[in-house]
Amino acid sequence: MATFFFLFVHVLDTALVRVNPETYDSVIETYKNPVVGLMELGLVAMVLYHALNGLRVMLVDFWSKGPQYQRVMLWTILAIWFVVMIPAAGRIFYNMFAGH
Known part of the structure; x- marks a missing residue:
């Protein structure tokens, strides 16, 4: 389940790069x-x-x-x-x- 959750979140946050790079940067910052x-x-x-x-x-x-x-x-x-x-x-x- 942890691997599935990680992959799901990873695909979603990586997709943000195409939509809005600033939002992607802010989401990645929350992971730190x-x-x-x-x-x-x-x-x-x-x-x-x-x-x-x-x-x-x-x-x-x-x-x-x-x-x-x-x-x-x-x-x-x-x-x-x-x-x-x-x-x-x-x-x-x-x-x-x-x-x-």
Whole structure:
């Protein structure tokens, strides 16, 4: 649902560029606050986990030893998720508080 909502809002606000560029700029300016930044961080976290877990599920389904190693693969994708989320969160927090 979060991805759908993001895409819906993204299409609508991007369409404003053709209608009225000043309104587009004002709408984009409203996104530069910590609440939207935290929502963006949550969206990135969910999409990244979903992608990594999808790889794990494919390995469990299509690799003969997948079921045997599914717990190890779960911890592996969680570790990869955590390592990738550190710089992603850093960049989002930078945009929220320092990088206007």
